[in-house]
Amino acid sequence: MVGKEKLEPKFKKMLEDIENSLSEDTVLQEDLKDLLLDIQWDICGIKGYQKFNNGEYSFKFGGELDNPDITMEIDDDDTALKLLNGEIDSFEYRFYKRKAKIYYIEKWEKEKVGEEILKKKYFKLILTMRYTKGIFIHPYTITRLPIFRDIIDKWYDPKTADASYIPINDSLGTYEDKVLPLKVLEHFINKAEHLLITHGCGCRIYNQCQDHDHSIGCLYIGADTVDVKEVFPKKIPGSSHFGTKEEALERVKEAYDNGLITVIGRLKWDAEAMGVSDRGHFMTVCFCCPCCCIAGKRMYGTIELQNLMQRIEGVSVSVDEDLCIGCEDCMEVCVFEGMEMIDGKAKVNQEKCLGCGRCERVCQNKAISITIDDPKRLDEFIRRIEAKVDVS
Template sequence: MLQNKEEIKSLFKKMMMDFEHIPQKDNIYQVDVKDFGVLKVQWKICGIDGYQIFKKDKISWKFGEEIEEPDIILTIRNEDLAREFLKGEVFKFTFGAGHKGSFKLYKTLGWKIVDIEKGKKRTRITKPFLTAQFNKKKKLHPFIISKLPVFRNYVKMLMGEEDYGVFIPINQSIGTYEKQIIPIKVFKHFIDKASNIVMLNECPCRRMNDCKDYDKSIGCMYMGNDTLDIFITEDKGRVATKEEALERVKLAVENGLIPLLGRAMDEADGYGVEDTGHFLSMCFCCPCCCIDGKIVTNASIAINLFHRMEGVTVKVDEELCIGCEECLKVCVFRGMEMINGKAKVNQERCLGCGRCEDICPNKAISIQIDDISRIDELIKKLESHVEVS
């Protein structure tokens, strides 16, 4: 039985009222709303109904009612967590798949050490917080809930100040540095310094999506002292030599995968590892399955984890562009759009990976770097966020 029903009702109403005028003053909301146009969200908080309709120019709401065919149903059953959430108290959370396509958020209560076959493992202690169910007709990605203004502070917490990721251009056209193509140069620097390297046998994204176009066996790599605490079975991955790690980078580039280097503290958490600043992720992303691409294209722009390498520009020659839209198909980040039958770079989304230049049949797209010394700047930038020795 609900102990504080009137308080929950009052907080629930206040939450919806507080966000009613967001569209007039919030630039992030204006960018986020472009992707969904109109979004109908049904709330069910401790048995109390209410809904919001998100549009570019306004957010309307009704308390105590249900809306027909909502796009998302958000349910909170725990009274204490509902009160914390409605009061605007921000807490750490994790997420995972729920029943029949639903999406769940869990409050992180802390960590515990458990015994495993080869020693001990750090495991998250959680409590169910929120369940999201999506209208199957709309084919919405779960990350879209990060675009709801009420989750803005949670997004900021999820992306820590030390999180930083950069996609490295794969293109031969922007030249080499110290006789190496640019991704090899950058990756080799960190591989040579790494105290430990863990290599996955498969890419989790390509395996989960049963990718047909790219090699599933080119999995991610993690390096640094913190990776010494990763417990991984032989069928999932192994500790790799520096030679094996560099060979994987070369293979990934040859396969047209997009190299990503960075630090994401939540990724270390996913392996039960405490990130002390010595956990660097190396991923090789395809345009069809990459979770990082899905974050960029489906989540709020407030998630500012991924960056274009400084000094890199992508341009389209409109006279050469034939409007075939091949560049749109291969862009992981929706960095290309068609305007009047011609491809145009969306500067807000483009991360300069160079896939569009590779695929363009008429050589209408060019990627350039203004100064080759940007490679050293990139290495220094990454080293300011993470240490791999």
């Protein structure tokens, strides 16, 4: 039992710290500059609020708001102390109609499955985030607050993370008779000895995706995939297997045919979520849909999280205004706010567009084109990823 006398000063400090550092912390300024959010806190009965108004910040320890956007409720004083002390190092969420729940991985426990000793992770609730006004706010939004930004930084490690979407569009043509993801993936697949193919996409299963195949799960490449000991994906028979190079390439083709966009890179949270220490020998290959994929939700989070994925150098996306009829289909599929409508015509926001190519595939008027200025860019891209993760 921690007691109010321990929690109160730490909670007060958390509220004050933002005010004290806002004038100097440029990362914080960026994270808060377009945040419009009123938060009511209730930490084991201790009240206080924060108001974020496009870069302006105010708070009141002990205060209660009449109509906050969200309330953050923590019931467990040990967990509250851990959070306020910065001792939590993972961030998972589940959301429901009127609330989201934020968890961390409390522990891993060994479990014997057949002849194998696997590991099962146990989550512990950090807090419940209620949508008091009934307006949905993505849980990643709160990672802009320093107390959660610190968790996210540990969880994905900005120093080692790097990933990109590989566009798959008709206007790009083919390279050596192959679509782009195959050309790039073939390099890594041929180099690797360990190819872990999963047969369930957690994001699509959790969201009950109606548009894309649930069975096309991530592909993990590299020597450290042998250390995957997490109960899922190993426990359920057939939920994952170490496959041949042909099977791995078949998975990439399957994803392409299903309209999924390939993302490759090194992401610490993917390794750690499988119970593997990220040492740079674990590559994630995700087959992403616009509706469910967690990678697309980064844009709600911190600036660093938003910048985690980079467009492949040399890839350009443009709209032919004469062909555009302003139907907005492209905007609907872009999960990065990369497409805008200006005077009834689509326009690419070059700062936000990640060159994933989804928009080109839905434009019935063929107004969008994706180009790559030089095929050598693919070799550069491969080298960029190899500088972060070694799959051999």
